[in-house]
Amino acid sequence: MMLILVPLAGQLFFYPFNDSFRISFGTPTFFFSLLLLRKIPSILSGFIVGIMVVLFRILLDLIIYGKVFTDSFIAHYPTFFYYLTFAFLFYTIKMKRLHHRPVLMGILGIIIEISSSIAEITFQYIAFDAYTSPSAIHKIIVIAIFRSYFTIGFFNLLKLYKTKLTVKQTRQQNAHLLMIISSLYEETIHLKKTLINSEKITQDSYFLYQKLMEFEEQKETLPIQCLAAKTLKIAGEIHEIKKDNQRIYAGLSKLISDESFKEYMTIYELLDLIIRANNNYALSLGKEIEFKQEINGDHPDYHIFKILSILNNLVMNSIEAIKQLGVVKISVSKQNNWVHFQISDNGPGIPNKRKNLIFEPGFTSKYESEGSSSTGIGLSYVQRIVEELEGKILLKSEPEVDGTIFTIKLPVNYLVKKE
The missing domain is CATH 1.20.120 (Four Helix Bundle (Hemerythrin (Met), subunit A))
Known part of the structure; x- marks a missing residue:
């Protein structure tokens, strides 16, 4: 948009001093674009815009006035150095960091425009011995003051409007x-x-x-x-x-x-969400748990609630099984049309005699002395969800491994958005 608007705006001009000295809107448009587009490199913008302005003016001369290309190029190429100098000084002064100081931005904008005009005048003198009178320099300064503060004022009006719009949206979101x-x-x-x-x-x-x-x-x-x-x-x-x-x-x-809740999420976002939530849960139980994650393979976006309902319950059970200090690791890998989730911990593990019971409805091994059960969700719930998704759940614990490892194997087509 900058490459199109600046050359066009350069052709919108007027004569404030009733002579051949004109003021165009190319400079304010370029200045405003540099302020607005903060992520675009300033010097690169000045280089390309300078070329585009010169080419556009040469094209107009050739089509409308029938001028010779060489004459038109000599007449207009100094303008390239105007925009390049403007962009270079804009970058050097670090104008993008001064958005909160409009008065200083206006003063620096004046200096930048005057310096850019001097650069253009210098190359005009080199090209065709064009002499610039002191009165012309005075006019350049006046024009620079006008254009700089006009641009800064318009830019701050836009910022004010965006701020008001943001405040309004924030209030609506808070109410919601x-x-x-x-x-x-x-x-x-x-x-x-x-x-x-x-x-x-x-x-x-x-x-x-x-x-x-x-x-x-x-x-x-x-x-x-x-x-x-x-x-x-x-x-x-x-x-x-x-x-x-x-x-x-x-x-x-x-x-x-x-609510228009997002239903699908990347595996990285899902694991971050699970770890953040369960870290808070571990802290509420007064436990120091280190969470680790490992992701292998390329994964599509997965259905949030299906994954959360399985992994979150397994991670909670691991936290509850660990006495005080421990590690919980979540590993994810994709193998063909299956995704494998593995939840491992270094807790006390599950004895052999209980391995056949842990998936029974209502079974829990975490009782307090008075008979109150823990807040962990039964594994029968997890198993039911896995079976509904035509997956498998596997358990390894003592004496096979230290702690406990649950492996969930699910078909990918049940977890991704249908085409």
């Missing part, structure tokens, strides 16, 4: 986030109730388990009525949890469907 947080807060009320009920059911179930073991050890007759009442109570409490979970699920489902 408040609505989302409000909706989530309502769901946390139901979730808190569910957690309390879950803890109570866990304690009742653990108490029932202890009683059954005592009767078995002592070879006593089971008090059917008492145990039946206890079992019925547990069933009723589980039904309450089911209803609460249905409410939570309905609320969250509506929230997710109403």
Whole structure:
């Protein structure tokens, strides 16, 4: 756009002093472009724009006025050095770092334009002995002051507009986030109730388990009525949890469907998200966990919720298994049409006698002394998701390896966006 606009703007001019001395809009357009396009190299811009302006003016002379190419080139080539000098000084003074100081930018802009005009005048003198009078120099200074502060003023008006627009968008986003947080807060009320009920059911179930073991050890007759009442109570409490979970699920489902959440993400973003979230979880448990990640192969964008629901639960279980200090590593590799996820930790591992039980619904080995279970999600949930995706879940633990390694193998076509 700069290469097109600057030559065109150079042809928009007027004569403020009622003589042949004209003012064009090429310089303000070029100055404004350099300020606006901060990532484009200034000197390269000046070099190319200078060439484009000279070529454009020569082309106009050839087509409209029928001038000879050589004469037109000699008349216009000094303009190249004007733009090159302007860009060089703009870069040298580091104008792009002075956006917060408009007055200084205006003064430096005046100096840059005067210096560039002197460079152009010098080459005009070399080309065809053109003499510049002191009055012309005075006019150049006046024009430089006008154009520099006009450009800086327009640039700051644009910045002000963008700032106001950003503030407006930020307010709208904050209001939107408040609505989302409000909706989530309502769901946390139901979730808190569910957690309390879950803890109570866990304690009742653990108490029932202890009683059954005592009767078995002592070879006593089971008090059917008492145990039946206890079992019925547990069933009723589980039904309450089911209803609460249905409410939570309905609320969250509506929230997710109403939001245009990004559904697919790169594997690097996914692992960073999992590590950040679980690092906070580890800190909340007072544990010092070092997280590592390893990614091999080229991966497409994967479905966020499918991957998170599997890996996040496995990483949480690894954190809970580690006593105080430990390492959790997430490895990902792609093999043909399958993606392999591996979650390993250096925790105490899983004994052989429990390996066949860990995927059973309701099984957990992390009980406190009073019978309350940990907050980790059962592996049966992970296994169910993996099976629904037609994948496989494998376990290695003591005595095969130190700690625990879970390997998840999933077909890629279930995790990527359909064409």
